[in-house]
Amino acid sequence: MWQDWLEIGIAVAIAIVGALLLAWIVTWVFRLMARRGSWPTVLVQRGRRPFRVMILVISLWIAINISLPPDTEWRDGINQAFTIAIIGASAWLVGALVYFATDLALGAYRIDVPDNRVARRIRTQMLILRRLAVALLVVIAIGAALLTFPSVRTVGASLLASAGIASVVAGLAAQSVLANLFAGIQLVFSEAIRVDDVLVVEGEWGRVGEITLSYVVLNIWDDRRLVLPCTYFTTTPFENWTRKGSELLGAIELDLDWRVSPTRMRTHLQHVLAGTDLWDGRASVLQVTDATGGMVRVRILVTAKDSPTLFDLRCIVRESMVSWVQQNTPNALPTQRLLITDPNAVRDAVEDPTPTSDGLFTGSSEAEERANEFTQAVPIIRPGDEDEADSAMATDETLKSS
Template sequence: MHVFDNAWLNFAVTFVACVVVATIVTLLVAWIARLVARRRSWPHRLVHHARLPFRTLVLLAGMWTAVGLAFPEASWLPALTQLLSILVIIAAAWLLGALVTFATDLTLGRNRIDVPDNRVARRIRTQTLIVRRLAIALIVVIALGAILLTFPAVRAVGASVLASAGIASIVAGLAAQTVLANMFAGLQLAFSDALRVDDVVVVEDEWGRVGEITLSYVVLDLWDDRRLVLPCTYFTTQPFQNWTRRGSELLGSVELDVDWRVSPARMREHLDDVLARTDLWDGRASVLQVTEATGGLVRIRILVTAADAPTLFDLRCHVREAMVTWMQHTMPAALPVQRVLVTSAGDPQPAPAREHSPEPGAGLFTGSAEAEERASAFTNAIPVIRPEDDPPRPPREA
């Protein structure tokens, strides 16, 4: 009985000594972190992420050491050692996950995407998020495998499992073809720089920004607050538009159909004045051209540039509204009209074609009835016969 009491007393002393040493270690590490934090800011974040898992791991390691050195009950020792081993593995995985989160958060904080020129930052952010998810997944898988290996029965089966690993890998690959394809597609997207977080893309006739890239799917934040979720394999097998692949600057067009009496020179002067008074225009390009002059109307195309897609949309709307308002007040004759040619059935035919015409009806606006039809089609005129000019109809017989 006296020997038994001495054994438990020895274990208690050893246990307390190990816990005290573990506490001293944690205090020493905290003191070093505070010294480093006086000159740099990142130790504060490290302490915030890793303080609790580090203290837990050191304390469990001290308890595990005390049990292995002086635990008096031999029959309980295997079960208690296995329990402490499992707890140490969980605490170590927790600490590794916290360190990964700290490192990736530090990288994300140094590469902000809420700045104008953020192409490199978006690429680094996308790759960092993918690496963090992959690292945490690997840590969890390794921790689970280490926990299973603490059981003797699992270690005995390990040899046979490794022997059949080739067949198992083939079966698993066939069963998880889609999952593995999406996973490798996600890694390809992250490290090929083809798609990044916050990229502006057009997919399936939908415009939006890349909100999230995972190992299996991509989430697009559409312009009307909807979310479009697509598998990663879509972006590696299907074409899509990336408006911010190299830069966010874009060029857009504004088209107006106006009358032939329009003055493009005056419109260019007003366009320069409109662009000079707005901050939406980035100053790179400003063009006004007449691209069509058929069908009775003249088509004016205005090309303007902006820093990004949302700004370009606002600029196009602003230019369109300003040009329409200006034409209504200063050039009403240039507003689009529908010409109607009013004739009567008894009107004589137009003058004959000019003498130098190779054949009757060769003129565009004069000549035969065929020439008049061509002129009507060209100017979009609709011939209308006035009812009062219709020839009198013969009376019906009684």
């Protein structure tokens, strides 16, 4: 009995040494290849561990099968365990190869350059495809491992018979999950959003940091993270500032006095833009867009290569223009004007509102005659004639009573 265990131990030791030797030889070959290119180094980094594990498992399986007696009771269990281990190691190795392939594709398209629209599209699609491939590998590996059990194979036939009902129940139970899954795939391949796109969502400005099959992570400018489900971007309007390119046009508005000189401001604007690298040279406009409310509104339009650069450029132009107005044309600063009148004249007008000029129906005998024609002889009482009107009304009342 102990001789059998000794043979098994010797076989296992030989298998381990052989597996390590083979792994070392393969690594050495790829390091020699790395002198002519960088991709072998990336491949070794990604696939070294899963390759060693798979080689080790295969070597141990072969060694144990050779050294075990043919009539061993637990041979079937050992074979099943090694089969499951090989399935897991193979899935791990294939996943590492998927990561290696996507890393090569992502390395060929850089997103840290000004015009990176194509690179952002490729990066977004590659990341989603990698996640889909890894998820599919996990599902296949788990299914293959379960199929090694005879009882599971028996149950699998009955499950296939009721697959229609099961799919309907699963679809209803995971409706929101499936909706986000398909929304994520739709976002990626329709290019509605891409990694590193600049978005304005829910009043927040930020860059797309990550797109998964269920949610999107938006990196806000103040280092916050806004996590939104994929269905949000398929059902709600949002702003994408880098849909076709990263170049943007921005506005700076100033409310100034009427004594401002737009011509001199335009000359100073060209001087400011010529002294900064933030301006991309595409457009620079200064216009007076409004002149109401006692002030004129000056609008300046400038362009930059991307949104962060545009924000800094707008701040620089605004600050330079404010300093220039303060130092060179202080009369152009915003001014509030008040009309001050003689307080005595205002008080007299309030206390004696008698009109000083003749009107259409009052002020002269001819006007009173015209008034009688339009008012059907209703007397027009001028200011100061209240006493005479009262006595006339009393006389009329006496005559009526008598």
